[in-house]
Amino acid sequence: MGRWSRFNVASIAIGFAFLYLPIVLLVVYSFNESRLVTVWTGFSTKWYGTLLTNQALLDAAWVTLRVGVLSASAATVLGTLAALSLSRYSEFRGRTLFSGMIYAPLVMPEVITGLSMLLLFVAVGLDRGFWTVTLAHTTFTMCFVAVVVQSRLQSFDRSIEEAAMDLGATPVATFFQVTLPVILPAVLSGWVLAFTLSLDDLVIASFASGPGATTLPMRIYSQVRLGVTPEINAICTILIGIVACGVLIAALVTRRRELQRQRDERAAFAEGMSRAINPPPAAAGG
Amino acid sequence: MQRAISAVTRRLVILIPYGWLLFFFLIPFLIVLRISMSTSAVAMPPYTPVFDWSEGWARIRSALSELSFDNYVWLAGDPLYLNAYLSSLWIALVSTALTLLIAYPMAYGMAKAPTTLRPTLVMLVILPFWTSFLIRVYAWIGILKPEGLFNQFLLSMGVIREPLIILNTNWAIYIGIVYCYLPFMVLPLYSALEKMDHSLTEAALDLGCTPIQAFWRVTFPLSLPGVIAGCLLVFIPAVGEFVIPDLLGGSETLMIGRTLWNEFNGNRDWPVSSAVAVVLLLLLVVPIMLFQTAQARAERAEREGR
Secondary structure (H helix, E strand, O other): OOOOOHHHHHHHHHHHHHHHHHHHHHHHHOOEOOOOOOOOOOEOOHHHHHHHOOHHHHHHHHHHHHHHHHHHHHHHHHHHHHHHHHHHOOOOOOHHHHHHHHHHHHHOOHHHHHHHHHHHHHHOOOOOOHHHHHHHHHHHHHHHHHHHHHHHHHOOOHHHHHHHHHOOOOHHHHHHHHHHHHHHHHHHHHHHHHHHHHHHOOHHHHHHOOOOOOOHHHHHHHHHOOOOOHHHHHHHHHHHHHHHHHHHHHHHHHHHHHHHHHHHHHHHHHHHHHHHHOOOHHHHHO | OHHHHHHHHHHHHHHHHHHHHHHHHHHHHHHHHHHHOOOEOOOOOOEOOOOOHHHHHHHHHHHHHHOOOHHHHHHHHOHHHHHHHHHHHHHHHHHHHHHHHHHHHHHHHHHHOOOOOHHHHHHHHHHHHHOOHHHHHHHHHHHHOOOOHHHHHHHHHOOOOOOOOOOOOHHHHHHHHHHHHHHHHHHHHHHHHHHOOHHHHHHHHHOOOOHHHHHHHHHHHHOHHHHHHHHHHHHHHHHOOOHHHHHHOOOOOOOHHHHHHHHHHOOOOHHHHHHHHHHHHHHHHHHHHHHHHHHHHHHHHHHHHO
């Protein structure tokens, strides 16, 4: 393995500066006193205060939050089922079409997905609004969940599942008692991914939404088109803060869970070994 | 008995997500296809109706005979659309190449980083992806404006005398796409480079290759699956990108995602926007198929590798 050269360090540093500088500047200028976003005049939190009185914005945030929670939860269930079908049943009719429908939405331009969703809702006569946005988000985020969960299922020791089935567990019981606990971190991170994607989406929501269901990105977009203002910087900073906290908590939880699991496995192994070496008298007598 | 339950479970596990995707993903495309062949009408919805199932087979047959390719003829005849398609493909191509140029050294450096540092570096690449796309595009407006931070910086350094006009040009779009899609390129490259057996490079060096030759003859060819996956992950969505050209591009920048949006929301011409979407999809069919084969191959390799 070669050494980590100065060139390697420099290219990483430049890359990260490029990735983070714009976000840092955005956050810094949300605390700027001046209305002119690019001229620094002093520290102030007044733009955060004005947000709280912006009822339209608060309504949009509430819509977005509800859509996000509902669609992420539905997408997690559907995506996990899809991941199970793909990794556990290697042969079934139409598998190629199925895996195609899982992977295609990952790269499909959003304008196409959005337009096709809208035309479906019109064709079946569903009024556009809160529920249509939720359905559309469920559909495109479930594919991301499926991919995340599937990669965890791929590296899963299937012999424990087989053991549970041999011992008489039904497939459903096997799933809830054996498979789900192991893949839970992936399922949870799938949920978080689906939630952030839903929070973030502008294009699909704009197509699928109707009057009365304006999401936060739609509201931000209509303001951004009018120019850069410190209020938008403030909203964006709050959103970045929420996401950063979420990611941090998720990382800590998975890490803790992983450590706990390793500890448990070691303890079980140690106990098994000590029993094998000195069997307890009851077992030996029986 | 258990076998019967098992069969029922299996069927349900497959059918629920399958049915959902058929109804909410595949059928909508068929509707888009159908509407792209109908004529525009002043009504709500603004097109002549789709099939009316209640009248049975005869009605479907007559509906089929009503299909028209007028919208496609119209698209082909109007240079606006042709230019929009071509310039979308071109902008996506240039941006993908630029992204690869920036991402490769980064992924290479990450793969050579000390093992303890790597998870943190990967985390740092993924983190911006969690922040809103719209916010990240918006952040660049304040930077690239004529009186924005980038120009202020260059002016104060004395590099330039007059502010550069970057916002509302194609350069702003390139920067936006490279910035937003960089993680999609870095991650597959990193996972290809990290898996690589470094003794191969050492062997090439021992056998007299210069480091640069060793890179082009050994490292780069071995990282090709990552390069292909990354380029497709950037190229395909970039072709249909809407937010970036709309916020960073100029009024004369034509990109097809934006054209479709305007056709739909501005002109309210649903049949033409459907035809625009169908042609865009046709353009992307080959790259999407390539992406799916690459995914399926990776999936299979992972399954057989264990």
